[in-house]
Amino acid sequence: xxxxxxxxxxxxxxxxxxxxxxxxxxxxxxxxxxxxxxxxxxxxxxxxxxxxxxxxxxxxxxxxxxxxxxxxxxxxxxxxxxxxxxxxxxxxxxxxxxxxxxxxxxxxxxxxxxxxxxxxxxxxxxxxxxxxxxxxxxxxxxxxxxxxxxxxxxxxxxxxxxxxxxxxxxxxxxxxxxxxxxxxxxxxxxxxxxxxxxxxxxxxxxxxxxxxxxxxxxxxxxxxxxxxxxxxxxxxxxxxxxxxxxxxxxxxxxxxxxxxxxxxxxxxxxxxxxxxxxxxxxxxxxxxxxxxxxxxxxxxxxxxxxxxxxxxxxxxxxxxxxxxxxxxxxxxxxxxxxxxxxxxxxxxxxxxxxxxxxxxxxxxxxxxxxxxxx
Amino acid sequence: xxxxxxxxxxxxxxxxxxxxxxxxxxxxxxxxxxxxxxxxxxxxxxxxxxxxxxxxxxxxxxxxxxxxxxxxxxxxxxxxxxxxxxxxxxxxxxxxxxxxxxxxxxxxxxxxxxxxxxxxxxxxxxxxxxxxxxxxxxxxxxxxxxxxxxxxxxxxxxxxxxxxxxxxxxxxxxxxxxxxxxxxxxxxxxxxxxxxxxxxxxxxxxxxxxxxxxxxxxxxxxxxxxxxxxxxxxxxxxxxxxxxxxxxxxxxxxxxxxxxxxxxxxxxxxxxxxxxxxxxxxxxxxxxxxxxxxxxxxxxxxxxxxxxxxxxxxxxxxxxxxxxxxxxxxxxxxxxxxxxxxxxxxxxxxxxxxxxxxxxxxxxxxxxxxxxxxxxxxxxxxxxxxxxxxxxxxxxxxxxxxxxxxxxxxxxxxxxxxxxxxxxxxxxxxxxxxxxxxxxxxxxxxxxxxxxxxxxxxxxxxxxxxxxxxxxxxxxxxxxxxxxxxxxxxxxxxxxxxxxxxxxxxxxxxxxxxxxxxxxxxxxxxxxxxxxxxxxxxxxxxxxxxxxxxxxxxxxxxxxxxxxxxxxxxxxxxxxxxxxxxxx
Numbered sequence: 021x022x023x024x025x026x027x028x029x030x031x032x033x034x035x036x037x038x039x040x041x042x043x044x045x046x047x048x049x050x051x052x053x054x055x056x057x058x059x060x061x062x063x064x065x066x067x068x069x070x071x072x073x074x075x076x077x078x079x080x081x082x083x084x085x086x087x088x089x090x091x092x093x094x095x096x097x098x099x100x101x102x103x104x105x106x107x108x109x110x111x112x113x114x115x116x117x118x119x120x121x122x123x124x125x126x127x128x129x130x131x132x133x134x135x136x137x138x139x140x141x142x143x144x145x146x147x148x149x150x151x152x153x154x155x156x157x158x159x160x161x162x163x164x165x166x167x168x169x170x171x172x173x174x175x176x177x178x179x180x181x182x183x184x185x186x187x188x189x190x191x192x193x194x195x196x197x198x199x200x201x202x203x204x205x206x207x208x209x210x211x212x213x214x215x216x217x218x219x220x221x222x223x224x225x226x227x228x229x230x231x232x233x234x235x236x237x238x239x240x241x242x243x244x245x246x247x248x249x250x251x252x253x254x255x256x257x258x259x260x261x262x263x264x265x266x267x268x269x270x271x272x273x274x275x276x277x278x279x280x281x282x283x284x285x286x287x288x289x290x291x292x293x294x295x296x297x298x299x300x301x302x303x304x305x306x307x308x309x310x311x312x313x314x315x316x317x318x319x320x321x322x323x324x325x326x327x328x329x330x331x332x333x334x335x336x337x338x339x340x341x342x343x344x345x346x347x348x349x350x351x352x353x354x355x356x357x358x359x360x361x362x363x364x365x366x367x368x369x370x371x372x373x374x375x376x377x378x379x380x381x382x383x384x385x386x387x388x389x390x391x392x393x394x
Numbered sequence: 395x396x397x398x399x400x401x402x403x404x405x406x407x408x409x410x411x412x413x414x415x416x417x418x419x420x421x422x423x424x425x426x427x428x429x430x431x432x433x434x435x436x437x438x439x440x441x442x443x444x445x446x447x448x449x450x451x452x453x454x455x456x457x458x459x460x461x462x463x464x465x466x467x468x469x470x471x472x473x474x475x476x477x478x479x480x481x482x483x484x485x486x487x488x489x490x491x492x493x494x495x496x497x498x499x500x501x502x503x504x505x506x507x508x509x510x511x512x513x514x515x516x517x518x519x520x521x522x523x524x525x526x527x528x529x530x531x532x533x534x535x536x537x538x539x540x541x542x543x544x545x546x547x548x549x550x551x552x553x554x555x556x557x558x559x560x561x562x563x564x565x566x567x568x569x570x571x572x573x574x575x576x577x578x579x580x581x582x583x584x585x586x587x588x589x590x591x592x593x594x595x596x597x598x599x600x601x602x603x604x605x606x607x608x609x610x611x612x613x614x615x616x617x618x619x620x621x622x623x624x625x626x627x628x629x630x631x632x633x634x635x636x637x638x639x640x641x642x643x644x645x646x647x648x649x650x651x652x653x654x655x656x657x658x659x660x661x662x663x664x665x666x667x668x669x670x671x672x673x674x675x676x677x678x679x680x681x682x683x684x685x686x687x688x689x690x691x692x693x694x695x696x697x698x699x700x701x702x703x704x705x706x707x708x709x710x711x712x713x714x715x716x717x718x719x720x721x722x723x724x725x726x727x728x729x730x731x732x733x734x735x736x737x738x739x740x741x742x743x744x745x746x747x748x749x750x751x752x753x754x755x756x757x758x759x760x761x762x763x764x765x766x767x768x769x770x771x772x773x774x775x776x777x778x779x780x781x782x783x784x785x786x787x788x789x790x791x792x793x794x795x796x797x798x799x800x801x802x803x804x805x806x807x808x809x810x811x812x813x814x815x816x817x818x819x820x821x822x823x824x825x826x827x828x829x830x831x832x833x834x835x836x837x838x839x840x841x842x843x844x845x846x847x848x849x850x851x852x853x854x855x856x857x858x859x860x861x862x863x864x865x866x867x868x869x870x871x872x873x874x875x876x877x878x879x880x881x882x883x884x885x886x887x888x889x890x891x892x893x894x895x896x897x898x899x900x901x902x903x904x905x906x907x908x909x910x911x912x913x914x915x916x917x918x919x920x921x922x923x924x925x926x927x928x929x930x931x932x933x934x935x936x937x938x939x940x941x942x943x944x945x946x947x948x949x950x951x952x953x954x955x956x957x958x959x960x961x962x963x964x965x966x967x968x969x970x971x972x973x974x975x976x977x978x
Contacts, residue, residue: 163430203441209433261459298460302453309449316442320435325427328434332441343448350455 035096038385043314046307047091047362047377051084053292053304054363056271061291062284062365064277076284080365087362087374094378095385099327102379106153106330109146109375116143117184142368144185144193148200148341149376151181152333155201159208160326174205191229191236192344192356198222200336204329243354254351256280257287260294261301261350268297284365286357289349304363305346312339318384327383334380338373481570482591483604484611485584487618488653488828493584494598496591497573500553500566501546504535508563512536515561519544522555546589547571572598576618578660579625582676583616583652583775583826586663594666595674597826599776613828615651620644623942624654628911631935632658635894635916635926641677641805642935644943645908647813647899649834650822652773653907655806657681677914680777682802683893686879687741687928688812689798691897693750694738695815695849696761699841702752705734705848709745718790722747722797725878738852739860741876743797750796751789758795759787764840765811765821767803772823779804798877805895809910812897816853816873816905819846854902857933865898865933867940869951874898874909874936876928881915891915896932900940901952907943911935 024036062076097105120143155174162170178201185194202222206215229236260276263269274294277283283291293301315335322328338361345360347353359369362377485494502523509515512535520528523545534542547569548556556564572587574580585596593602601612628642644654657677661669675681697703708731715722724742737745750758762768762783770778782802784791794800806824814821814837822837841849853873856862861876877895880887895912899905911932922930944951 163427207434207437207441209430258459261456265460293456293460298456301456301460305449305453305456309446312445312449313442316438316445319438322435323431325431325434328431328438332438336441336445339445339448343445343452346452347455350452350459352451352455 039381040384043311046311050307050362057288057292057363058365060271060295061277061288065284076365083367083370087370090374091378094375095381097382099383102382103157106150110150110154113143113146121187145368145372148337149334152200152337153330155204156326156329156333159329189233192358196340199340200333203336204333207329207332239354253280257290257349260290264294264297266298268295271295285359287349288360288364289346308342315384331380331383334376482606483608486611486613487616491618492575493580494574496570499547499569499571501569502544502548502556503565503567504542504544505540505563506535506537507540509535518559574663578662581660581663582657583655586666600774614826615828617653619946620943621654623939625656627935627939628656628658631913635931637913637916639677639914641912643678643809643910645809645813647817647905647908649829650824651829652824652826676777679775679804679806680779682779682804684799684802684879685808686798686877688808688875688877688897690746691815691875693746693796695841695845697749697753699845700753703734703749708733709748711742711744715744715747735852739856741861746796747793750792755787755789755792758792767807771804771806774826805910805912808897809908813908814840815849816899818843850902861929862933865896865937867937870940870944871901871903872898872940873902876933878927892926894928894931896928896936898936909936
């Protein structure tokens, strides 16, 4: 801790002393595990889809410095700038997501990707963190001096985002966005009557999705009744954990990556279980829990409603994504295409998560004073 | 540092201050925001608790999956234990013997774009699969397509040989092939299906949707052992008398279940394409024949049932009947008045016509309709013939129909109707599907139990004293009626093209089974002293069949002398009191 003097008032100096260094370290550790696991899992996948064996790993490593920089740069921002950045990015992501519906390329039954400057980008990933911040802004504005109808605007935006996501269709992300937004609304003082009403409404929404989208029906049927369909991926995943045992079979010694198409992304946790064992997996779960719970704990003392809501939204998004990924790998939840934050391979997802985590860290930086956001 | 602290006002939070916020800062907030913040912080606690629980659950699950799964070995070995799903359900007989099943085979196809040298590849394939046409294969392998079939359903040896050629561009497609282990034995009943497993004939066609949809085997009423006996005895009769074909049916008279159904000539359903149309033709259900004297069973029952005749009524059969330029003769003329039993056992056409005359054409037509003679037989086969009968039903037709001419029905029609005549009078639709006791059709009563009892005695009499004596099977009380009809050819009856049949039932004191044997165009020979009638040709086959199948179905033979209960006026030596009676 000698890098920066306590008296250093430079931007970096202040950052160092106000940032949640433990959370930052945890994110770093997650990225480190990501390096190990992508290195372990992706060559098998790359060879299978006809690429050079380290192609995916190289892509991931090329993206990592960008991600680290993004986390740090974003966390340098003041809450007000976080809000501005989020608003701009939200607008951009919204427009690009809408564009995917018109000109997107279809991958695995859904149109989620758009090509920008030669990069394939999944703009909806960026909707997740930025919408959390924008929604928080609106909820907080409801209680501000200007008496803006924030709740109404937030509801309208939410409807727009959910519609866009379901048109793709992307149920997993819809669930995360809806749960986050609902949690924020709850924190923003939603009356209990509406809490219950909205909870019922979202259950209704899930049932509708189940009845409307065939792939959702299949996934959920398979989960509820293992005999009904092909549980190949989940069974292989569970076997991987079994094979791994307490200490794992050792890096590179696993076999699950040979058979699972998404071993480097959606099922990377199974690779971790097989090659690195239960202890490392528990450590990874612990890291996620640590980041989320520590973040939420820090917010207990928060005095600014916007910061409270926005940061909660970001941590909830992050935590839910991790939980859903690990839950489906462990057959606690229906399988849902979702990456494990900072560990899975995946450019868009990694950048969006870095943006979100950067903003969360920026918002949980210790600040003097109360409601001001500069 | 001092200046820094001094500048740290609430309005200027850019500057770091590790101290907790001061109390008075909070007080500055206006009431609404403050309340919202407090609610937010309280509820945040709930969110944090939920996350803590969720992460714990994931941790627990990890430990559970990793360490606490029983067995420890991956479940890969379980996969073959899963029930094998086939494209088409099996068909089995009533004892569970396989009649149709699916075998997994490999079919050879090629991607011509991957084949390097079509000429060379074709030459080597033909070496292994000589049935493939070389020139045609070269042409197709040289085409620009990416998929051509070379040969469907290879044997494992052929697959091995093709694999050994190592020709690039050849691939195998796993397929299922329908196989009929019993071959020709059940060909007309089970039918067959095409290479894409769609039913084309028989049960395979009529139950196509059921078989494609289900996995449960379809259980037929057939008893393969009886089927085999019937097939053998019928073939023997056809060979002995040089017939062009034949049909045979064994029916359970209590349930309507068909235990055996044979049509000859037959074919191998595993290769239906190479069978002639005649071989594929089901004579038992699709073939329509003027059955001849066996119809006298129905004529007699009708006359007795309608009350116009009693057993002791007599009819003058001494002179032929002339009606509308047509003369009705008797084959075995007795040239005297005959009682009803005599008309029956001597098979008098004249007597039968006179009996029918008393009942009248309309009542006869109605009776035939109740016996199902005027519509296609109700059975689960697509191949059923629509009977041919006269319209209008004039007196001359009535007379000829009384002895089985002028109406053409399938052998199955006769068997079903005879079953009703002997089982106490109840007409049940014949079925090829195994029936549990509660699934048996209640049926329609067509004659009274009393009339049925008389018919049993009359039928027994025919075998004891009349034309059906070759159907005797000692101990099993066979009864029945012979029939010989000349076939129509070019608008005239042909004296040398006959259909000879025998339809009977046993044991006559309480009939269980109805049996029919019919031989198409038997030729007279020395052993039959120049006869080719039902009594000489078909009755012996039935006698032998009864003898063989009775032991199989567990029927104990009875001492016919003891069973005999002679009734002087009838010459009938059959015990007419029976249990069926009481059961009705």
